[in-house]
Amino acid sequence: MKHFLLFICGVLLISCAQEKQNLNFLEVALSSNDPKIKRVMDSINSYEVQIIYTQINRRNDSISFTDYEFQVNDSSYFYPASTVKFPVAVLALEKLNLTDTLSLNTKYYIEGDTIESTIANDISKIFAVSDNLANNRLMEFLGFEAINQNLKEKGISPVRLSHRVGYRSDDLRTKPLIIYLNDSTTGITQSLLNKTPERLKLLNVEKGIGYYEGDELIEEAFDFSQKNYYPITTQHNLLKRVLFPQMFKEVERFNISEKQREHLLKAMHTTPQHIGYDPATYYDGYCKFFMYGDTKKNIPESIEIYNKVGFAYGTLTDCAYIKDTKNNIDFLLTATILVNKDGIFNDDAYEYDEIGIPFLAQLGREIYQQELNRK
Template sequence: MSKKYVVPILLIIALAGFSCSDKPQQDPLEKVLSTDSVLIKKVMDSIDQYEVQIRYTQIDRRNDSVLFTDFDFQVDKKQYFYPASTVKFPAAVAALEKINEIDSLSVSTRFYIEGDSTETTFAEAISQIFAVSDNAANNRLIEFLGQNALNERIGSKGVEPIRIAHRLSTSNADDVTTKPLVTYLNDSTTTTSKRIINTAPKPLELYKIEKGTGFYSEDSLHMGAFDFSLKNYYPIEAQHALLKRIIFPQHFPEEQRFTISKTQHELLLKAMHTLPKNLGYDTEEYYDSYVKFLMFGDSEESIPDYIKIYNKVGYAYGTLTDCAYIKDVKNNIDFMITATILVNKDGVFNDNVYEYDEIGIPFLAELGRQIYAVELERKR
């Protein structure tokens, strides 16, 4: 049911004390997905309907080495799912890298998009992206980067496949030409960047790139599958690869590391785990798990202080995705999960009738809890 990948394999075998006479261990992800929990069983009993993909990474340490053991369930870069707001993570990373190449910019530089009166800084935009998944903040970074450069920066570090083709929830989502940024050189002097002309996206040719039986467009129902071929593409493999490089950059060759400073790296990590309440957001609307689906997504209770979740979620078109590094400092465990699920029972897209709260988020939350339980028990 799932596939296991071990890196580096010889060290893992030695660490586990494996011998030919040992009985094979059950794949922990397989064990989790066969649990009697109704929250997981409800999905697993109709697995084809939900298009679930999961990658779970166990993390072990030996001397100065960090060892990753990956377990997969239905992970397939050739099977499409809509990544939604998970694409904001690579946008934040690429923006930090570009800032380093421009002497006049820093994360504290104030700027606004030409034609938009909202002023912000790069640090504020990145914080908003992770704390509450702010679409406008992401789109400002797209204007700064351009789609072509964003894809090239991320792909050049071995994080692939990735194709960011459009902005999110805005009227100019598909424009291939960016809007200029007006940046402040000091309190009174500004400079305006040039527009960036990007390549128009080519239709993706992937399995399940067309989904469902109908969709709404301009308030009218159209019968037939909804075509995602010109949408963003950021599969499980790429999401997980980026997460590993950001959490453990020193364990990748230099050519696969992003050229961001120590201060920028700390800013990014802080943004990834900071809860909305710590940035002043209303806790009634933006509770701790507002954008933390795994382990806590189905509860509005406070997340324990000893558990930190460095993640980026996405939810749109009935698809829920969470890419997370979870660290429990009290019990000294850490692990990674990237998981996606489609919940669209009626098969109609853009009708805002999705089973997020009934099926999707409870599944991801229980998945996280079950894997956390495995981590608490396993020997390192």
């Protein structure tokens, strides 16, 4: 009887351990009593939160994903802001392989501009500090219609990029690139005329109770229907394909060389100070919202965060692959949150630092801690 009871106790302990191990980490994170999480969850209808967390499982040489979602809805619009720079960077690398006169380090500038750059530098700036001009140069190189078509052909949808970022521009024609072929000659790319974007027919595409145009307050909802559309399922899908191309069919992969992919991955996790930016202004967490967005401390060398953030019109989004090389864990996390308490857009009165970034930072830490304890 004694041995039988010990056996039963052992079975129960194993069952409890397995049950604990199989908990949905995202549910556990969102039920945290930490005030950075709780104040959002207690008023969840105010924040338009959407989250995808992917647990990565490895056995021998095989990899599998388990996705967990919270309030994910591709039909519910949020403004993606600078997250659109991620597909732009990847597609620019792919187009290099079709352009004989350009390489990663070929110097060029946009017609009518004086700033010289290279594709390599532009991609580094896009991920380190979310540089708008660097992104817009690559948009001129690609054209909106080509961006959308190429993504859809790879099964990365829904998506619609329709405008440059950082300033208002209704110009549908891209500007030519002036390329330095050598010390004495230059080449010019063609200008492309893009179609007028159709209005998005989505939920919540009109937001708030008012917005500013210059100094004038317009007391009606702000219309996002002709702006960029890049939901978190599409962002998460793109991140998987870049980080784990072997998990996808060849026609679904990006046609970039190993050298190009290495440059992309390095740019995605390199912090601003390591490419020459002042760390006082551009601290490590400046474009790394998960885990470190609410602190100005340096990110440990053992933590690598491959990501792209976006922040504009009160919306904060981060799409990240987080890897701890010391403890041998990794996971994918994408989330968006709207923090605009007064419902007015273009007034620069958004609760980024008070609510949005602390929520995303703590969400990352909650998931990370559970991954750390996972067997």
